[in-house]
Amino acid sequence: MRRGLRPWLPRSVVAASMIALSACGSQPTTAADERAIRDADDQYNAAIVQRDLDKIMSTYAPNAVSMSPGDPPERGLEAIRAAWTSLLAVPGYKLRIIPERVEVAHSGEMALELGYSEVEGAFSTGPVKARANYVVGWRKIDGRWRITHETFVPETPIPPPSTAEPKK
DSSP states (O other): OTTSSOOOSOHHHHHHHHHHHHHTTOOSOOHHHHHHHHHHHHHHHHHHHHTOHHHHHTTEEEEEEEEOTTSOOEESHHHHHHHHHHHHTSTTOEEEEEEEEEEEOTTSSEEEEEEEEEEEEEETTEEEEEEEEEEEEEEEETTEEEEEEEEEEESSOOOOGGGOOBOO
16 A cells, blocks of 8 residues: 555665666756645645545556555556455554655656654554555656556565455
8 A cells, every 4th residue: 555554675675766767867857747746645645534445546547556565566446446445444554644845857757755754553463563664656648647566565564465354
């Protein structure tokens, strides 16, 4: 899940992602593109608070991939929607995205975002309150920035998502 309870991937993924963006000829972000991505994050945060699944999903590209340690990658909107449906059913689920850095590739069509998230909820394994670092790949599709890839790295241990079913 985007910046949610899925933060176990090694830090090497973050480093590799930054190297990949550098290979694309990244330059300092343009103010308009960086603002557009940060605005998308603000809308994403608001959609989570409102539990608006359709608005959350509108942030993703059709072929998006969400990768989390301990689970197979969620490929495509259907798989990502199913994961979000489960997370939004968790009692007390809260997630806040805090972007720290946005880098737009020289082409202006791709970007990487680095930041951290704060998440909490009452999962079947017990209450969780955690912070995770994340990296998100963005692509401009029809003039709008969409998430194409995402992954997370925990700062604190939390249960694997496959065991983190909501309490009933």
